[in-house]
Amino acid sequence: MPMIVQKYGGTSVGSIERMKGVVKNVLKEKEKGNDVVVVVSAMGKATDKLIQMAKKISDNPCKRELDMLMSTGEQVSVALLSMILKEYGYDSISLTGFQAGIKTEGFHTKNRISDIDIEIIKKHLNDGKIVVVAGFQGINKNGDITTLGRGGSDTTAVAIAAKLGCNCEIYTDVEGIYTVDPRVYTEAKKLDYISYEEMMELSSLGAGVMETRAVEIGCKYNIPIYVALNRGNIKGTYIKEYDENMEQKVITGLTTSDDVLMITINNVLYSCKNIALIFEKLSENNINVDMISQTAPHDGYVNVSFTTSKEDMYAVDDIIEELKNEMKDIEISKESNITKLSVVGIGMMNQSGVAARVFKIFSENGIEFKQVTTSEISISYAINVMDKQKAIISIAKEFDL
Amino acid sequence: MPMIVQKYGGTSVGSIERMKGVVKNVLKEKEKGNDVVVVVSAMGKATDKLIQMAKKISDNPCKRELDMLMSTGEQVSVALLSMILKEYGYDSISLTGFQAGIKTEGFHTKNRISDIDIEIIKKHLNDGKIVVVAGFQGINKNGDITTLGRGGSDTTAVAIAAKLGCNCEIYTDVEGIYTVDPRVYTEAKKLDYISYEEMMELSSLGAGVMETRAVEIGCKYNIPIYVALNRGNIKGTYIKEYDENMEQKVITGLTTSDDVLMITINNVLYSCKNIALIFEKLSENNINVDMISQTAPHDGYVNVSFTTSKEDMYAVDDIIEELKNEMKDIEISKESNITKLSVVGIGMMNQSGVAARVFKIFSENGIEFKQVTTSEISISYAINVMDKQKAIISIAKEFDL
Numbered sequence: 189m190p191m192i193v194q195k196y197g198g199t200s201v202g203s204i205e206r207m208k209g210v211v212k213n214v215l216k217e218k219e220k221g222n223d224v225v226v227v228v229s230a231m232g233k234a235t236d237k238l239i240q241m242a243k244k245i246s247d248n249p250c251k252r253e254l255d256m257l258m259s260t261g262e263q264v265s266v267a268l269l270s271m272i273l274k275e276y277g278y279d280s281i282s283l284t285g286f287q288a289g290i291k292t293e294g295f296h297t298k299n300r301i302s303d304i305d306i307e308i309i310k311k312h313l314n315d316g317k318i319v320v321v322a323g324f325q326g327i328n329k330n331g332d333i334t335t336l337g338r339g340g341s342d343t344t345a346v347a348i349a350a351k352l353g354c355n356c357e358i359y360t361d362v363e364g365i366y367t368v369d370p371r372v373y374t375e376a377k378k379l380d381y382i383s384y385e386e387m388m389e390l391s392s393l394g395a396g397v398m399e400t401r402a403v404e405i406g407c408k409y410n411i412p413i414y415v416a417l418n419r420g421n422i423k424g425t426y427i428k429e430y431d432e433n434m435e436q437k438v439i440t441g442l443t444t445s446d447d448v449l450m451i452t453i454n455n456v457l458y459s460c461k462n463i464a465l466i467f468e469k470l471s472e473n474n475i476n477v478d479m480i481s482q483t484a485p486h487d488g489y490v491n492v493s494f495t496t497s498k499e500d501m502y503a504v505d506d507i508i509e510e511l512k513n514e515m516k517d518i519e520i521s522k523e524s525n526i527t528k529l530s531v532v533g534i535g536m537m538n539q540s541g542v543a544a545r546v547f548k549i550f551s552e553n554g555i556e557f558k559q560v561t562t563s564e565i566s567i568s569y570a571i572n573v574m575d576k577q578k579a580i581i582s583i584a585k586e587f588d589l
Numbered sequence: 590m591p592m593i594v595q596k597y598g599g600t601s602v603g604s605i606e607r608m609k610g611v612v613k614n615v616l617k618e619k620e621k622g623n624d625v626v627v628v629v630s631a632m633g634k635a636t637d638k639l640i641q642m643a644k645k646i647s648d649n650p651c652k653r654e655l656d657m658l659m660s661t662g663e664q665v666s667v668a669l670l671s672m673i674l675k676e677y678g679y680d681s682i683s684l685t686g687f688q689a690g691i692k693t694e695g696f697h698t699k700n701r702i703s704d705i706d707i708e709i710i711k712k713h714l715n716d717g718k719i720v721v722v723a724g725f726q727g728i729n730k731n732g733d734i735t736t737l738g739r740g741g742s743d744t745t746a747v748a749i750a751a752k753l754g755c756n757c758e759i760y761t762d763v764e765g766i767y768t769v770d771p772r773v774y775t776e777a778k779k780l781d782y783i784s785y786e787e788m789m790e791l792s793s794l795g796a797g798v799m800e801t802r803a804v805e806i807g808c809k810y811n812i813p814i815y816v817a818l819n820r821g822n823i824k825g826t827y828i829k830e831y832d833e834n835m836e837q838k839v840i841t842g843l844t845t846s847d848d849v850l851m852i853t854i855n856n857v858l859y860s861c862k863n864i865a866l867i868f869e870k871l872s873e874n875n876i877n878v879d880m881i882s883q884t885a886p887h888d889g890y891v892n893v894s895f896t897t898s899k900e901d902m903y904a905v906d907d908i909i910e911e912l913k914n915e916m917k918d919i920e921i922s923k924e925s926n927i928t929k930l931s932v933v934g935i936g937m938m939n940q941s942g943v944a945a946r947v948f949k950i951f952s953e954n955g956i957e958f959k960q961v962t963t964s965e966i967s968i969s970y971a972i973n974v975m976d977k978q979k980a981i982i983s984i985a986k987e988f989d990l
Binding site for chain 2: 204238241242244245246249250252253254256257259260263264266267268270271272274275281282284286287331332333
């Protein structure tokens with residue numbers, strides 16, 4: 189029998205009434221004769237409320253216990269959704285991450301799915317059940333409950349679809365993938381298609397609509413992902429393999445992220461050992477460094493800047509203290525009023541000069557940039573938050589986004 | 590190392606502040622050099638709130654999903670309590686029922702603990718950890734999350750203590766076990782000791798302070814259970830093996846329960862087959878029948894009355910409909926304004942005439958009773974709710990409770 193995985197986010201399951209809307213959507217597929225797996229997030233702001241409780245205990249609560257706490261959010265959702273399905277006369281079963289055989293590895297609150305024992309879900313589907321799976325969570329090899337980080341429910345859905353070899357639909361509160369977040373640029377255009385590569389780049393650079401890891405899995409197993417509004421019949425966006433028939437543009441999308449903490453370490457005695465030490469310590473503490481820049485040595489000293497996520501603020505502070513013990517001369521400054529603005533497009537691979545066009549726009553509009561990084565299909569600029577809106581509008585117009 | 594199991598109820602863990610009080614109590618034991626297992630309930634009214642959500646979906650929601658839903662309550666408590674312990678610098682680990690190896694069997698929402706893989710808890714204790722276990726829940730052989738019914742956290746605590754072979758302390762919002770619930774009879778006396786048998790009888794007859802099954806396990810494994818207030822140093826009550834030194838009274842305690850639904854089936858064609866059919870159907874549907882009475886046959890017909898819990902109201906209605914199909918003549922009436930008043934005491938075994946003394950009190954006070962049942966150490970009377978207070982006071986005075 190054909191199968192489908194549908195994922196519904198927190199807004200879609202924010203109340204019993206909304207869950208009934210989700211059930212209607214699910215049953216449409218069921219009535220077509222499809223086996224359906226439904227992956228859901230926690231209800232509305234449930235996860236935030238749980239985190240607030242933990243924050244009353246500590247600014248940096250034990251992450252294993254935080255996973256234990258947060259995972260209850262999805263468990264509530266799956267139980268209620270399955271109850272509704274049964275109330276409507278459909279056979280259904282809810283499964284937590286561990287019950288669905290979702291094995292994970294890595295650091296608590298940031299786990300990755302390492303494997304799924306898909307036979308469990310298959311068995312329930314074969315029994316004619318609609319299988320409702322808690323997104324965002326799994327179990328590690330110690331038997332601890334784990335979570336996959338924000339947006340992890342998308343990953344759960346795509347990973348299950350990959351294992352089942354079927355399509356995946358992500359229902360959300362936006363109508364699809366836009367060239368620019370329509371909340372910040374109202375004239376942004378909705379895309380019919382976007383390639384995995386472009387979507388991964390956009391997601392990893394801050395586009396909140398899809399989680400990078402989810403797109404990565406979709407790409408690896410070539411599972412088409414359809415992103416659409418959780419109600420009505422508005423056409424969404426397909427994330428799929430790049431093909432020649434997709435519209436050719438230099439830039440497909442623009443995204444920004446304000447979750448940028450920029451740290452500058454001045455007066456580092458110039459030696460490979462010192463520079464390595466800084467980034468080793470960051471890596472040991474699982475801090476993801478994004479942009480890095482270094483000044484040319486001057487009188488045997490260099491200045492090193494890097495950006496990271498604001499959520500690592502406390503961990504970074506601890507590392508800075510350690511570094512100060514080992515490198516007496518260093519001076520450290522932190523900036524948090526930074527936006528990272530990125531442009532993404534497969535077209536960049538064949539067409540040079542995108543960076544130059546952006547630099548020109550910045551110069552014409554008096555926008556200062558602090559760091560630049562590039563990948564094959566993207567360029568990112570660290571700019572002041574106050575320049576964000578101006579930069580978005582001028583770039584979107586230049587590249588017809 | 591000496592071990593102890595402590596259990597804290599919903600009121601004790603009703604807020605982060607209260608949890609900090611619990612942690613103080615736990616650490617007192619830890620500082621004495623004891624290994625501590627802490628069993629906790631859901632925070633305050635958390636379970637009720639979850640049930641309310643389910644009731645928005647159905648009057649009689651799927652019980653498997655209800656267990657899935659309710660079990661999140663304790664999971665939140667254990668995660669937060671363990672976070673606090675860690676914040677105070679103590680090594681600790683929270684475990685859900687399944688993680689703690691608590692296997693159960695039976696009907697959803699009313700499961701029984703069938704076994705505990707105690708090596709899991711022992712390992713963590715050996716590692717120097719304070720082990721925080723979610724009460725009230727476990728996992729059945731299908732891998733479904735189950736719950737033990739209201740008060741089930743007591744059972745979890747005593748069962749773990751039984752497996753570890755150590756004492757169990759139940760901290761609650763009352764100061765111990767009283768002869769009569771002090772909320773209904775303010776002059777009630779607190780007991781220093783009560784035997785397992787008397788406590789089981791009192792619990793099963795409605796005394797809310799301890800769960801019957803918990804006392805039963807304590808009795809079977811001879812685990813002393815100490816019941817005390819969750820704060821301060823007020824002396825509580827020991828539930829332990831009966832010994833000659835305990836104060837000798839005819840009646841140790843009196844308890845009442847308003848959770849009584851009395852069903853009368855009139856005009857049942859008198860045959861063993863018919864009577865058996867009624868109680869078979871109730872049993873098949875897992876409805877616990879408490880008191881039963883039957884009139885003498887008259888013109889080949891009898892009237893049968895029985896009492897059950899109000900929570901089985903809907904299930905009983907379904908069975909009545911079935912019975913009507915098979916026994917055309919029957920007429921059914923239901924009464925819910927009934928209280929069951931019970932007196933309990935090991936002394937009754939050696940002293941007759943307790944029933945007669947109670948009947949005399951009823952007659953002197955104009956109290957009508959509808960059914961009577963007796964066990965070796967208890968007598969229960971079904972009376973009208975409106976007579977409850979009068980009956981309690983007059984019996985408590987007569988037997989010096």
